[in-house]
Amino acid sequence: MALVTQALAAGEQNTRATVAAAVGLTRATVSTLVDELLAAGLLKELGAQRPGTVGRPGTVLALADTGPAGLGAEVGVDHLAACVVDLRGAVRCRAEAPAANRGRPAEAVLADLAVLAANVTGQAAAMRLRPVGTTVAVPGLVGRDRRTVLRAPNLGWEQADVAAALGPDTVVENEANLGALAELWFGGHDRLADFVHVSAEIGIGAAVVVEGRLFRGARGFAGELGHVPVRPDGPLCSCGAHGCLETFAGEEALLRAAGVTAGRGPALGAAAATGDPAALAALAEAGAALGIALSGAVNLLDPQAVVVGGPLAELAPWLLPGVRRELADRVTDRQWRPQDVVTSRLGRDGVLRGAAYSSVRAVLDDPAAWIIAGAERSANPVRTGPGGGRS
Amino acid sequence: MALVTQALAAGEQNTRATVAAAVGLTRATVSTLVDELLAAGLLKELGAQRPGTVGRPGTVLALADTGPAGLGAEVGVDHLAACVVDLRGAVRCRAEAPAANRGRPAEAVLADLAVLAANVTGQAAAMRLRPVGTTVAVPGLVGRDRRTVLRAPNLGWEQADVAAALGPDTVVENEANLGALAELWFGGHDRLADFVHVSAEIGIGAAVVVEGRLFRGARGFAGELGHVPVRPDGPLCSCGAHGCLETFAGEEALLRAAGVTAGRGPALGAAAATGDPAALAALAEAGAALGIALSGAVNLLDPQAVVVGGPLAELAPWLLPGVRRELADRVTDRQWRPQDVVTSRLGRDGVLRGAAYSSVRAVLDDPAAWIIAGAERSANPVRTGPGGGRS
Numbered sequence: 001m002a003l004v005t006q007a008l009a010a011g012e013q014n015t016r017a018t019v020a021a022a023v024g025l026t027r028a029t030v031s032t033l034v035d036e037l038l039a040a041g042l043l044k045e046l047g048a049q050r051p052g053t054v055g056r057p058g059t060v061l062a063l064a065d066t067g068p069a070g071l072g073a074e075v076g077v078d079h080l081a082a083c084v085v086d087l088r089g090a091v092r093c094r095a096e097a098p099a100a101n102r103g104r105p106a107e108a109v110l111a112d113l114a115v116l117a118a119n120v121t122g123q124a125a126a127m128r129l130r131p132v133g134t135t136v137a138v139p140g141l142v143g144r145d146r147r148t149v150l151r152a153p154n155l156g157w158e159q160a161d162v163a164a165a166l167g168p169d170t171v172v173e174n175e176a177n178l179g180a181l182a183e184l185w186f187g188g189h190d191r192l193a194d195f196v197h198v199s200a201e202i203g204i205g206a207a208v209v210v211e212g213r214l215f216r217g218a219r220g221f222a223g224e225l226g227h228v229p230v231r232p233d234g235p236l237c238s239c240g241a242h243g244c245l246e247t248f249a250g251e252e253a254l255l256r257a258a259g260v261t262a263g264r265g266p267a268l269g270a271a272a273a274t275g276d277p278a279a280l281a282a283l284a285e286a287g288a289a290l291g292i293a294l295s296g297a298v299n300l301l302d303p304q305a306v307v308v309g310g311p312l313a314e315l316a317p318w319l320l321p322g323v324r325r326e327l328a329d330r331v332t333d334r335q336w337r338p339q340d341v342v343t344s345r346l347g348r349d350g351v352l353r354g355a356a357y358s359s360v361r362a363v364l365d366d367p368a369a370w371i372i373a374g375a376e377r378s379a380n381p382v383r384t385g386p387g388g389g390r391s
Numbered sequence: 392m393a394l395v396t397q398a399l400a401a402g403e404q405n406t407r408a409t410v411a412a413a414v415g416l417t418r419a420t421v422s423t424l425v426d427e428l429l430a431a432g433l434l435k436e437l438g439a440q441r442p443g444t445v446g447r448p449g450t451v452l453a454l455a456d457t458g459p460a461g462l463g464a465e466v467g468v469d470h471l472a473a474c475v476v477d478l479r480g481a482v483r484c485r486a487e488a489p490a491a492n493r494g495r496p497a498e499a500v501l502a503d504l505a506v507l508a509a510n511v512t513g514q515a516a517a518m519r520l521r522p523v524g525t526t527v528a529v530p531g532l533v534g535r536d537r538r539t540v541l542r543a544p545n546l547g548w549e550q551a552d553v554a555a556a557l558g559p560d561t562v563v564e565n566e567a568n569l570g571a572l573a574e575l576w577f578g579g580h581d582r583l584a585d586f587v588h589v590s591a592e593i594g595i596g597a598a599v600v601v602e603g604r605l606f607r608g609a610r611g612f613a614g615e616l617g618h619v620p621v622r623p624d625g626p627l628c629s630c631g632a633h634g635c636l637e638t639f640a641g642e643e644a645l646l647r648a649a650g651v652t653a654g655r656g657p658a659l660g661a662a663a664a665t666g667d668p669a670a671l672a673a674l675a676e677a678g679a680a681l682g683i684a685l686s687g688a689v690n691l692l693d694p695q696a697v698v699v700g701g702p703l704a705e706l707a708p709w710l711l712p713g714v715r716r717e718l719a720d721r722v723t724d725r726q727w728r729p730q731d732v733v734t735s736r737l738g739r740d741g742v743l744r745g746a747a748y749s750s751v752r753a754v755l756d757d758p759a760a761w762i763i764a765g766a767e768r769s770a771n772p773v774r775t776g777p778g779g780g781r782s
Contacts, residue, residue: 141724194608194609208691210606215601215692216693217585217692217693217694218584218585218693218694218695219693219695219725220693221693221723221724221725222691222692222693223691223693224690224691224693224723224724225690225691226723227686227690227721227722227723227724228686228687228690228691229621229683229686229687229721230620230623231622231623232621232622232683232717239723240720241686241720241721241723244721244723292620292623293687295618295619295620295632296619296620296684296687296688296691297687297691299615299616299618299619300599300613300614300615300616300619300687300688300691300692301606301608301613301691301692302607302608302609302610302611302612302613302614302615303608303609304609304610326623329631329632329633330618330620330632330635331618332612332615332617332618332630332632332635333532333612333615333618334610334612
């Protein structure tokens with residue numbers, strides 16, 4: 001069943017016959033699975049295939065654009081956002097609010113986020129979309145239970161139970177990880193399954209994708225590019241070490257070096273665009289530092305590409321020359337070409353869209369489990385134990 | 392069938408009943424599989440279980456110590472070696488020869504290696520052991536075909552076809568990868584499946600093991616710790632970049648800094664053991680450089696441990712204080728404890744043993760394929776096409 005949903009998620013103009021060919025099952029087996037998925041509301045029939053196709057025309061199948069959907073929510077340092085995507089990954093509604101979240105109690109921030117989430121859920125209901133799960137993006141370290149933020153220094157959070165505030169079907173994920181997954185799912189790259197994704201807002205966020213999956217490490221702490229040493233005797237970092245990448249290319253260091261006192265990243269980009277020498281010098285140094293840290297990462301991980309995404313993508317015109325030069329000089333064992341460093345086209349919405357779609361992916365990757373859980377819930381609507389409900 | 396051989400490889404004093412419990416199959420199914428493996432010569436029965444066990448005593452099973460075996464061969468800069476291990480991983484015979492391989496034509500070196508391999512194969516035959524495959528360890532970059540060395544700068548090789556010299560059942564592997572696999576298989580660590588393994592002879596060899604498998608990267612170039620930048624404005628490296636780890640902790644740099652002109656690593660260890668100040672200073676600086684590069688690797692990969700192995704393990708008493716200090720200062724997101732840096736107990740033979748056992752693992756991981764290929768070979772002894780023979 002998962003093979004069928006994944007084939008439909010990957011391609012267009014599919015029929016029972018093209019799906020059967022794609023997944024290597026018989027037409028009869030695929031028809032049975034399709035019937036079950038239609039009954040569960042995960043698929044819909046779009047009508048007859050266009051004429052001119054060889055053989056008897058089939059019925060075009062697609063993932064449903066009503067029914068099960070994914071809710072994504074994002075906690076930023078100065079904003080909150082929520083959106084709903086359908087099974088096809090299209091953003092169907094969205095809400096955002098500016099906020100001063102740094103140092104505010106987690107409970108208050110999450111209560112505001114729950115209001116935004118209820119707002120988009122209401123909008124979605126009017127379009128006959130029903131979120132089957134919520135994924136919350138946070139700039140922090142997430143516990144193994146995927147419910148709790150262990151620590152988010154830029155927010156001032158310690159041990160914040162996000163699922164308690166947003167509901168039992170909530171999963172929390174680090175924003176850098178979701179940005180990387182969004183790039184994997186929506187980045188428009190052909191066959192890019194192994195890459196290092198670097199984004200940045202306050203700190204340096206990075207994530208590693210290997211064979212199309214997040215590389216999390218033994219304890220879930222992998223991808224900390226921001227604390228790779230660049231110049232070991234360099235400036236003191238917030239982590240207590242000296243010369244981490246973040247002390248050269250983190251937003252605070254960049255703004256200070258550029259003499260930008262208000263307006264953050266966009267103001268820095270604007271200054272660079274007008275040729276401001278301090279801004280250009282700061283970005284050149286940050287680009288070189290990023291390139292040095294990424295050289296180490298590429299030598300260790302051998303990815304296909306490095307993707308610069310999130311707010312950092314807006315500064316790419318000034319950062320990339322230094323990044324590319326250092327990589328060309330320092331990557332051993334292969335030619336590293338300028339086009340192996342890619343700028344994301346997703347813009348600032350990548351993290352939020354990745355969050356919403358990761359809730360949907362859980363259904364597409366195991367539709368049978370979702371259908372069975374739904375049947376059990378209908379048979380026994382009173383929640384009797386853990387894992388009991390999908391609201 | 393693979394579940395059965397893997398259970399027997401992992402444990403001692405197994406019977407059909409304990410294997411069935413370990414792999415989650417019925418006693419009847421396991422008995423059938425065991426009979427097939429006994430007939431193929433991969434297992435043997437060791438007699439009745441010792442008395443005192445609850446229930447009817449079973450027959451103790453073990454992997455065979457005759458029959459199928461693995462041949463490992465090693466090309467070093469100044470030696471050649473070969474050994475045969477049985478299915479249990481025990482080294483049954485071994486041959487070694489000093490050699491001056493640097494700059495010698497690959498064909499001449501490989502011809503000498505083939506003589507050593509024939510020598511140990513003869514010794515093995517006298518013990519009724521028959522190598523089913525050969526794995527050759529080289530200090531260089533191996534092609535995707537696993538037959539060819541693309542480039543081994545310390546030997547002066549380019550495009551050397553190792554399988555042509557050693558026979559069709561030969562696989563080539565980078566020595567650092569085999570050292571890491573040997574640590575995984577024979578290191579005596581409990582549940583260590585995610586680690587960075589650093590060894591060094593001329594360069595810095597390193598390999599990354601993730602979930603019990605080698606992490607190779609998108610093109611097979613992962614694990615190049617030696618070219619992680621440590622001090623980006625540091626000395627020029629043989630790779631053309633500045634300040635790579637190898638310029639501080641590679642053997643050549645170390646010996647030069649210590650003023651050791653002959654005798655290589657062991658001479659350096661001896662000088663350090665007598666308290667020679669230049670040797671101690673060189674090792675302290677190399678340890679710090681290694682720690683800086685490893686901090687980056689740990690922040691990116693989040694392994695359970697770092698293992699210092701190969702010839703580098705002999706210098707561990709002087710290198711480890713610097714390594715541990717830098718890791719403690721620079722690893723973010725978790726406490727990095729001194730005991731998370733481990734010295735290998737395998738000594739200099741790890742690579743060779745890893746090579747030999749990796750040939751055996753191919754059989755243990757897919758015994759059915761090996762049995763079927765053997766049956767086809769018996770039925771049709773004249774080789775008629777590609778992939779036709781296991782000699």
